[in-house]
Structures are given as C-alpha cells and as structure tokens.
Amino acid sequence: MPTTAPAFADATASDSALRRFLFGLPGVDAVGLEARAAALGTRSIKTTAKAYAIDLAISMIDLTTLEGADTPGKVRALAAKAVNPDPTDRTTPRTAAVCVYPDMAATAAAAVAGSGVKVASVATAFPAGRAALDVKLADVRDAVAAGADEIDMVIDRGAFLSGRFLKVYEEIVAVKAECGEARLKVIFETGELSTYDNIRRASWIGMLAGADFIKTSTGKVATNATPANTLLMLEAVRDFRAATGVQIGVKPAGGIRTTKDAVKFLVLVNETAGEDWLDPHWFRFGASSLLNDLLMQRQKLSTGRYSGPDYVTVD
Amino acid sequence: MASAFEYAPAPESRSVVDIAPSYGLFIDGEFTEAADGKVFKTVSPSSEEVLSEVAQAGAADVDRAVKAARKAFEKWSALPGSERAKYLFRIARIIQERSRELAVLETLDNGKPIKETRDADLPLVAAHFFYYAGWADKLDHAGYGANPRPLGVAGQVIPWNFPLLMLAWKIAPALATGNTLVLKPAETTPLSALFFADICRQAGLPKGVVNILTGYGDAGEALVTHPDVNKVAFTGSTAVGKAIARSVAGTDKKVTLELGGKGANIVFDDAPIDQAVEGIVTGIFFNQGQVCCAGSRLLVQESVQDEVLDALKRRLSTLRLGDPLDKNTDIGAINSAEQLARITSLVETGEAEGAERWSAPCELPSSGYWFAPTLFTNVTQAHTVARDEIFGPVLSVLSFRTPDEAVAKANNSQYGLSAGIWTEKGSRILAVANKLRAGVVWANTFNKFDPTSPFGGYKESGYGREGGRHGLEAYLDV
Numbered sequence: 152m153p154t155t156a157p158a159f160a161d162a163t164a165s166d167s168a169l170r171r172f173l174f175g176l177p178g179v180d181a182v183g184l185e186a187r188a189a190a191l192g193t194r195s196i197k198t199t200a201k202a203y204a205i206d207l208a209i210s211m212i213d214l215t216t217l218e219g220a221d222t223p224g225k226v227r228a229l230a231a232k233a234v235n236p237d238p239t240d241r242t243t244p245r246t247a248a249v250c251v252y253p254d255m256a257a258t259a260a261a262a263v264a265g266s267g268v269k270v271a272s273v274a275t276a277f278p279a280g281r282a283a284l285d286v287k288l289a290d291v292r293d294a295v296a297a298g299a300d301e302i303d304m305v306i307d308r309g310a311f312l313s314g315r316f317l318k319v320y321e322e323i324v325a326v327k328a329e330c331g332e333a334r335l336k337v338i339f340e341t342g343e344l345s346t347y348d349n350i351r352r353a354s355w356i357g358m359l360a361g362a363d364f365i366k367t368s369t370g371k372v373a374t375n376a377t378p379a380n381t382l383l384m385l386e387a388v389r390d391f392r393a394a395t396g397v398q399i400g401v402k403p404a405g406g407i408r409t410t411k412d413a414v415k416f417l418v419l420v421n422e423t424a425g426e427d428w429l430d431p432h433w434f435r436f437g438a439s440s441l442l443n444d445l446l447m448q449r450q451k452l453s454t455g456r457y458s459g460p461d462y463v464t465v466d
Numbered sequence: 467m468a469s470a471f472e473y474a475p476a477p478e479s480r481s482v483v484d485i486a487p488s489y490g491l492f493i494d495g496e497f498t499e500a501a502d503g504k505v506f507k508t509v510s511p512s513s514e515e516v517l518s519e520v521a522q523a524g525a526a527d528v529d530r531a532v533k534a535a536r537k538a539f540e541k542w543s544a545l546p547g548s549e550r551a552k553y554l555f556r557i558a559r560i561i562q563e564r565s566r567e568l569a570v571l572e573t574l575d576n577g578k579p580i581k582e583t584r585d586a587d588l589p590l591v592a593a594h595f596f597y598y599a600g601w602a603d604k605l606d607h608a609g610y611g612a613n614p615r616p617l618g619v620a621g622q623v624i625p626w627n628f629p630l631l632m633l634a635w636k637i638a639p640a641l642a643t644g645n646t647l648v649l650k651p652a653e654t655t656p657l658s659a660l661f662f663a664d665i666c667r668q669a670g671l672p673k674g675v676v677n678i679l680t681g682y683g684d685a686g687e688a689l690v691t692h693p694d695v696n697k698v699a700f701t702g703s704t705a706v707g708k709a710i711a712r713s714v715a716g717t718d719k720k721v722t723l724e725l726g727g728k729g730a731n732i733v734f735d736d737a738p739i740d741q742a743v744e745g746i747v748t749g750i751f752f753n754q755g756q757v758c759c760a761g762s763r764l765l766v767q768e769s770v771q772d773e774v775l776d777a778l779k780r781r782l783s784t785l786r787l788g789d790p791l792d793k794n795t796d797i798g799a800i801n802s803a804e805q806l807a808r809i810t811s812l813v814e815t816g817e818a819e820g821a822e823r824w825s826a827p828c829e830l831p832s833s834g835y836w837f838a839p840t841l842f843t844n845v846t847q848a849h850t851v852a853r854d855e856i857f858g859p860v861l862s863v864l865s866f867r868t869p870d871e872a873v874a875k876a877n878n879s880q881y882g883l884s885a886g887i888w889t890e891k892g893s894r895i896l897a898v899a900n901k902l903r904a905g906v907v908w909a910n911t912f913n914k915f916d917p918t919s920p921f922g923g924y925k926e927s928g929y930g931r932e933g934g935r936h937g938l939e940a941y942l943d944v
Contacts, residue, residue, distance in 0.1 A: 177736075177737065177738055177739040177740065177890075178736070178737075178738045178890035179738055179740070179741070180738035180741040180890070180910045182741075182910070182911065183738065183740075183741030183744055183745065183910060183911065184740070184741060186744070187740075187741070187744050193581065193585065193793070194473065194793075194794055195473075195476035195793035195794055196473060196474075196476075197474045197475075197476045198474040199472075199474045200471065200472060200473045200474040201474070203470075203471060203472075204471070207471075386740050417471065418471075421469070421471045422784050426469050426470045426471060429470050429471055
C-alpha cells in the first residue's frame with residue numbers, strides 16, 4: 152500500500168530521481184536554524200499558558216522503557232503510571248502511550264487495556280537496525296500481533312549515509328505495509344545523520360514513504376532530540392502538508408528531561424507547524440524522566456509549593 | 467485570533483528602574499538646569515505616558531559643556547592608556563550589572579520590545595565598552611604609528627532608534643583614544659543617556675570628560691558648529707547629515723556621518739529558504755524597522771518568489787505585536803507620533819503608486835504609536851517605497867532574474883549602508899559581495915553586530931567607520 156502523495160510520485164520512481172529530489176530541497180543554514188530555535192526558546196510561558204503546556208506535554212508523552220533489563224513487572228509499573236501519572240491528582244491527563252521492546256508489547260497491551268493509552272513498540276532491530284529486511288519485518292509483525300498500536304522503526308543509516316536513498320525509502324514502505332492499522336513512526340537517528348541537510352532529506356524520505364510520524368532519535372546515541380533538529384522536522388511536516396494535504400506527526404525523543412525543555416518544544420510546534428499539531432495525535436515526546444518533572448511542576452502550579460522527588464512515583 | 471496555546475502576559479517588572487520626575491543636563495560631572503530654565507517631556511511611545519521632564523539645552527549650555535570638556539581634555543588625554551582602560555572596563559561592568567534596569571528603561575523610553583533591549587542592545591553596549599577598553603593601551607599597535615594623539619573635544623549627536631547603543635558606539639572609542647566629549651541624545655529618547663551619566667559618576671570618571679546635553683536639533687546644531695569642537699560624530703538622517711557637512715565645511719573639524727539606508731536583502735533560488743525568511747524578518751522588523759541598515763528592500767529571485775512570499779506571509783502572521791515590556795512581544799511601538807506620520811505617509815504613497823500592500827491580521831493597541839508589519843509587492847525600482855528610506859516596519863519586495871540583475875538593482879540606490887546575500891553557494895556569496903556598494907554585507911544572516919566589526923556607509927549613507935580598529939581612526943589625529 153504505497154501512500155506516496157501523487158504530487159511527488161515521480162520523486163521515488165528511481166534511485167536517481169529520489170536523489171535529485173532530495174538534493175533539490177532548500178539547504179539548511181545551521182547557524183540560522185539554531186538561532187531561530189534559540190530565539191523561540193526565550194518565549195516566557197507563565198501561569199495559564201504554563202498550565203496548558205504542562206497538561207498537553209503529559210498527554211503527549213510516549214512513556215518509554217527500552218532496556219535489556221526490562222521485565223514484565225517493570226513494564227506493568229510503567230503502564231500503570233502512564234494510565235494514572237499522579238495518584239494524588241486524578242485530573243492529571245494520562246500519557247499518550249507506553250513505548251517498549253516488541254517482546255514486552257503483549258504485557259504492555261494487557262496493562263493499559265481500556266485506558267486509552269496506546270502501546271508503541273520499537274521494531275526493525277532497534278536501535279541499530281543492522282539486520283536483514285525479513286528479520287526487521289518479522290520484528291514488526293511480532294509487535295503488531297502482540298497488540299502494538301504504534302511501531303517505532305529505525306531507518307537504515309548505513310544505506311542513507313552511503314547514498315542509497317531508495318533503499319531507505321523502500322524499507323520504510325515495506326515496514327509500513329506490515330503495520331496494518333498500527334501507526335508508523337520513523338526514527339532517523341539524527342545524531343548519526345549528523346547534518347541538518349541530511350535530517351531534512353531523511354524527513355522527506357520518511358514522509359514520502361508513508362510515515363505517520365517522523366522521529367528524531369532512539370535515545371541510544373550521544374545526540375538525541377534538540378530544539379534545532381525538531382524545528383527542522385516541524386518545518387518538513389508543515390511543508391509536506393502544504394504540498395500534499397497530508398498531515399504527519401513529529402516525535403522528538405531522548406534528552407528532554409525538564410518541563411522547561413518540554414515547554415520550549417511546544418512553543419516550537421505552536422510557532423512552526425502551528426496549533427493543528429498541538430495534539431497527542433500529531434506530536435509526541437519520547438521520554439521517561441520528563442514525566443516526573445512535569446508532575447512536580449503541575450503540583451507546584453496547583454498547590455503553590457514545590458514538592459520533591461518523593462512526591463511523585465518512581466517507575 | 468484565539469489559539470489553543472495562548473501565551474499569558476509575561477511582563478518584565480518596571481520596578482527595577484526608578485525614573486526621577488525631572489533631570490538636568492550633565493555638565494562637568496554635575497546635573498544642572500538649562501541656562502534659560504527650559505524643559506521638555508519625554509513620553510513612552512507605547513502608552514503616551516509622560517515618563518519624565520528633562521532640561522532642554524540651548525547654545526549657552528552647549529558652550530558651558532564644551533568648556534568643561536576642554537578643561538578635562540588636558541588631564542584625560544595625558545593619562546596612560548591603561549588608566550583610561552580601567553575607567554572603560556569599569557563602565558562596561560556597571561552596564562552589565564545594571565543591564566536589566568537599563569533594558570527596561572530603554573524599552574519604556576524608546577518603545578522597542580524588552581526581548582531586544584535585553585538580548586541585543588544591552589549586551590552590545592557592554593561589549594562595545596569592553597572592546598574599546600582593550601584598545602586604550604594598545605593604540606601604538608593600531609596601525610597609525612607610535613603614540614597617535616586624540617583630537618580634543620568631540621561633539622556627538624545620536625538618534626533615537628538605539629539610544630544607548632549609539633551612545634556606546636560614540637563614547638567608547640572617543641574615551642579610549644583620549645578625547646573628551648559632549649553628547650546630545652535624541653529628544654524622544656533622552657533617558658538612557660542620563661542614566662549613563664550616572665554610570666560615569668558611579669565609575670568615578672573625572673569631571674567634564676563626558677557631558678550629556680538633552681535637547682532638540684538647535685542644541686545639536688550649536689554643538690557641531692561650536693568653534694572649540696574638534697570632532698563631529700553624527701548618526702541620523704541624511705538631510706541633517708548634509709546640513710552638518712555644510713556647517714563644518716571650511717573648518718578643521720574631523721567628521722564622521724552615519725546616515726540613512728535602503729538595504730537590499732538578496733535571496734537567490736539556492737538560498738536556505740526557511741533561514742532566509744527569518745533573515746528577512748530580522749532585517750526589516752527588528753526594532754520596528756527603525757534601523758538605518760534595515761533590509762528594507764527584498765530582492766528575490768523570480769523562480770522562488772512565490773515560495774518565499776508565501777513563507778514570509780505565514781511567518782509574519784506569527785509575529786506578536788503589543789506591550790513592549792512583555793517578554794513575548796516581537797514588535798513594539800513606533801518611537802514617536804512624527805515617525806508614525808512619516809511611515810504612514812510613505813505607505814500611502816506606495817499604495818497610490820500602485821504597489822500592493824499586505825499586512826498580517828493584527829490588532830493595534832488603542833493608545834501609543836503603532837504600525838502593523840507591512841509588505842509591499844509589485845514594487846519596481848521606480849516606486850517611492852523602493853527608493854526612499856521609510857524607517858519603519860515596511861518591506862518592499864522586488865524580483866530579479868540573474869545575479870547581475872540583483873547586483874545592479876541592489877546598487878541602484880542613493881544609499882549604500884547594508885546588504886544581505888542568501889545562497890548556499892559560497893562562491894556566489896564572494897562574487898556578489900565584491901560587487902555590492904554597501905558598507906556592510908551580510909551573508910546568510912542580517913542585522914548582526916559586533917564591536918570588532920567596522921560599520922559605515924557609501925554614498926548618501928555617510929562616511930567614516932565606527933567599530934573595530936577602523937573606528938579608532940575617527941578619534942585620532944592621523
């Protein structure tokens with residue numbers, strides 16, 4: 152089921168056509184991009200705006216555990232927290248999803264059943280993605296069969312960096328076909344792509360290939376989500392919708408730990424892609440420790456006092 | 467238009483600045499009344515609230531201030547450079563310590579957003595003093611031979627668009643090189659210069675080295691024509707600059723003039739479009755476009771014109787206009803009723819001449835002086851809005867087909883202060899920059915300032931350079 156927008160059907164007709172298309176995209180001036188992201192970071196979000204942003208951010212979290220040491224118990228605890236983040240305040244919104252490895256997807260699905268919290272599963276030999284295509288597809292099938300609502304795949308950075316863009320594209324198309332009803336998030340591992348031009352090109356490959364979300368990173372490398380790379384990806388989905396009418400989500404992941412950071416990302420969303428993206432259906436945070444900071448700030452706003460780490464649950 | 471994510475008001479506190487109900491002239495280290503007792507009011511352009519009443523200098527006060535500066539010159543110029551540097555470093559540090567107070571003050575008196583005074587004006591002011599403090603004991607190595615001498619008394623007249631920053635551009639190099647000075651701030655923005663006078667006292671600067679005269683054009687004229695002034699430095703309009711040039715002709719006064727501009731911001735089809743759009747916005751809407759080096763003419767390659775204009779209009783719709791003290795305000799107030807009238811009249815001319823006017827939907831506050839960020843499309847070289855300096859948030863959009871045409875159109879101006887080039891192709895940047903007759907050429911950025919970089923114009927944008935090593939020359943007898 153190739154979902155390439157008709158406007159760009161030619162772009163993916165061959166390796167050389169795709170390369171021409173990607174290299175025809177406007178370049179990115181790194182200094183200017185980072186300056187814009189920093190300038191938006193100086194927005195002062197206070198009182199009612201802050202309360203709105205905190206609740207929105209909580210509702211956008213893919214509460215994540217992706218460790219070799221994950222156990223059913225750990226995943227159930229995480230799921231319980233996703234459903235009910237703050238036991239002392241039931242008005243706290245639930246998170247968007249829990250994000251786990253495929254072998255934990257069934258456990259997670261059972262734990263969140265009926266709550267509205269989605270199960271996201273990484274797949275395609277996450278995080279390196281260094282496996283044969285059929286192994287990656289089997290990984291996806293497994294996760295979907297186990298009840299994953301969303302699949303977080305990684306692109307083949309080796310293929311991308313060696314210029315085999317069509318291979319990257321076709322792999323995403325193949326994964327998308329395995330997803331069925333599940334929404335597909337495509338992880339670029341922006342820290343490995345290294346340049347902003349590459350991130351823009353990868354974004355377009357992902358969008359052309361039918362991604363439902365484009366996602367910065369795995370959280371497993373040195374540089375993960377930054378305001379600048381997320382701003383760039385927000386520009387990409389904005390431009391893609393303008394050209395095709397198709398809206399695609401964005402998920403920064405890794406390294407977003409504080410309320411202050413999360414609010415800055417929401418300002419980026421608001422002033423770049425626009426308010427249509429201010430919705431958990433279209434924007435997510437891949438995070439784990441961020442949730443507790445948001446909860447502490449939420450308690451501060453409602454009680455006027457700072458609590459502390461003992462007043463939020465460990466997961 | 468109500469949005470889901472409505473930013474709550476986030477005003478910077480006014481309580482950090484204490485504005486006295488009245489101020490005198492700062493002459494010979496003391497605040498004194500004008501000889502004839504005249505005063506004038508300064509208002510906040512965003513609310514029309516009267517902030518304070520300041521003394522209005524006349525010719526007698528100018529004479530008194532020049533005499534004080536002359537008296538102070540002998541000792542000040544004889545100080546070792548390292549001693550003068552100490553004062554400048556001290557002033558720079560005090561500015562940093564008082565930067566929040568000065569930012570709020572400047573925003574109140576000028577109308578520009580606190581975001582700009584906090585993040586641009588004040589850091590640059592301090593940086594300018596730090597930079598020239600470093601030169602004070604190294605003048606032997608500035609390239610003007612051993613022991614270059616100061617000129618004497620400098621008469622300096624500055625505009626209202628960057629009151630404290632223009633003061634820094636004038637005072638820092640003058641003091642570093644051993645001159646004494648009399649400075650007249652603009653009549654609509656006298657307060658930050660008076661606060662600077664207080665900083666001079668706080669820094670223990672010897673009396674008479676810096677004198678500040680608040681007043682109108684007549685005081686400025688008396689200052690630049692005073693026979694005992696050795697150096698005239700002026701930043702402001704081309705008309706006044708020409709008058710000054712005429713008035714000092716035939717004297718041995720050294721003159722630098724930094725005047726108007728109609729900067730071309732050239733966007734090639736291989737530009738980083740998103741960043742170019744930011745640069746266009748910074749170029750013309752920074753400080754409500756009241757910037758002599760503003761990129762007020764957008765020259766965009768015809769093959770990307772629609773794409774750039776769509777992106778630009780979308781971006782303008784996100785600009786936040788309103789209370790300049792709100793930390794989220796992007797566009798503040800126009801500095802004065804006179805300036806607003808001038809902008810309004812030029813924009814009406816633009817419409818009458820057939821240019822197409824566009825503004826993002828935008829609610830203007832009911833009191834104060836405001837003008838919505840505006841674009842003109844269908845503009846040609848023959849339109850007034852493509853030729854005259856508007857000095858407001860109004861961008862004229864013109865197109866070009868080839869690099870040669872871009873250069874020809876960019877240079878086709880009576881001014882030559884600034885230009886911008888947007889392209890991802892390095893060789894094109896160098897080739898085009900070499901052909902532009904503009905004092906500053908920015909590549910893939912706009913309105914970036916640094917004290918180490920010389921600034922000044924070609925043609926009717928003036929002569930002489932401020933900033934950097936070049937800025938020393940204007941204050942040395944070389």
